[in-house]
Amino acid sequence: EAGVTQSPTHLIKTRGQQATLRCSPISGHTSVYWYQQALGLGLQFLLWYDEGEERNRGNFPPRFSGRQFPNYSSELNVNALELEDSALYLCASSPLMEQFFGPGTRLTVL
Amino acid sequence: AQSVTQLDSQVPVFEEAPVELRCNYSSSVSVYLFWYVQYPNQGLQLLLKYLSGSTLVKGINGFEAEFNKSQTSFHLRKPSVHISDTAEYFCAVISNTGFQKLVFGTGTRLLVSP
Numbered sequence: 001e002a003g004v005t006q007s008p009t010h011l012i013k014t015r016g017q018q019a020t021l022r023c024s025p026i027s028g029h030t031s032v033y034w035y036q037q038a039l040g041l042g043l044q045f046l047l048w049y050d051e052g053e054e055r056n057r058g059n060f061p062p063r064f065s066g067r068q069f070p071n072y073s074s075e076l077n078v079n080a081l082e083l084e085d086s087a088l089y090l091c092a093s094s095p096l097m098e099q100f101f102g103p104g105t106r107l108t109v110l
Numbered sequence: 111a112q113s114v115t116q117l118d119s120q121v122p123v124f125e126e127a128p129v130e131l132r133c134n135y136s137s138s139v140s141v142y143l144f145w146y147v148q149y150p151n152q153g154l155q156l157l158l159k160y161l162s163g164s165t166l167v168k169g170i171n172g173f174e175a176e177f178n179k180s181q182t183s184f185h186l187r188k189p190s191v192h193i194s195d196t197a198e199y200f201c202a203v204i205s206n207t208g209f210q211k212l213v214f215g216t217g218t219r220l221l222v223s224p
Contacts, residue, residue, distance in 0.1 A: 004153075033211065042215075043217075045213070048211060056210055056211060090153055100156065101153040101155070101156075102153050103152055
């Protein structure tokens with residue numbers, strides 16, 4: 001069974017640009033979660049999507065947004081990038097409460 | 111709201127020695143508990159979970175953890191570590207009142223040396 005996949009593996013942007021990160025969940029999982037792992041800040045919850053709807057949101061500004069498609073894959077968009085957005089972004093999918101993580105997308109903002 | 115405390119940021123240990131990584135949590139509601147491992151430049155891999163039932167939980171790679179409700183702890187143990195166990199370990203909780211976000215501890219780096 002294929003695990004959670006994320007693309008791209010690495011992404012380099014400059015301040016002010018927009019970044020789009022993608023996630024494909026494990027087949028059959030309807031929930032997708034996004035987390036940010038920034039140096040010194042630990043793992044922080046960003047967004048939760050289930051059945052195409054945003055269900056919960058962490059303490060992040062509105063320039064962090066996303067969506068979930070009918071096939072349950074998801075996209076995270078970060079607008080007006082700032083230097084502190086540099087982090088590993090992890091996606092997880094879940095059938096219920098157990099979450100399975102992808103390898104992450106390393107975003108670097110210059 | 112929930113919070114997780116991993117008191118040890120780094121634990122050095124020699125190969126084949128036992129190890130315990132500590133995790134304490136705080137929550138006003140019942141929670142499910144998890145331990146994840148992160149190898150360098152990789153995502154998180156689930157080691158083990160406590161949902162209900164026996165308080166001693168066995169996971170992958172020889173790890174086990176014990177849920178102690180009175181002490182609100184969920185410490186991770188391994189009787190004999192290998193060099194390959196060198197990684198970052200995260201304790202996490204999730205409220206059982208809804209399928210919401212995982213709340214993570216700050217992580218413990220396990221350093222296994224020969």
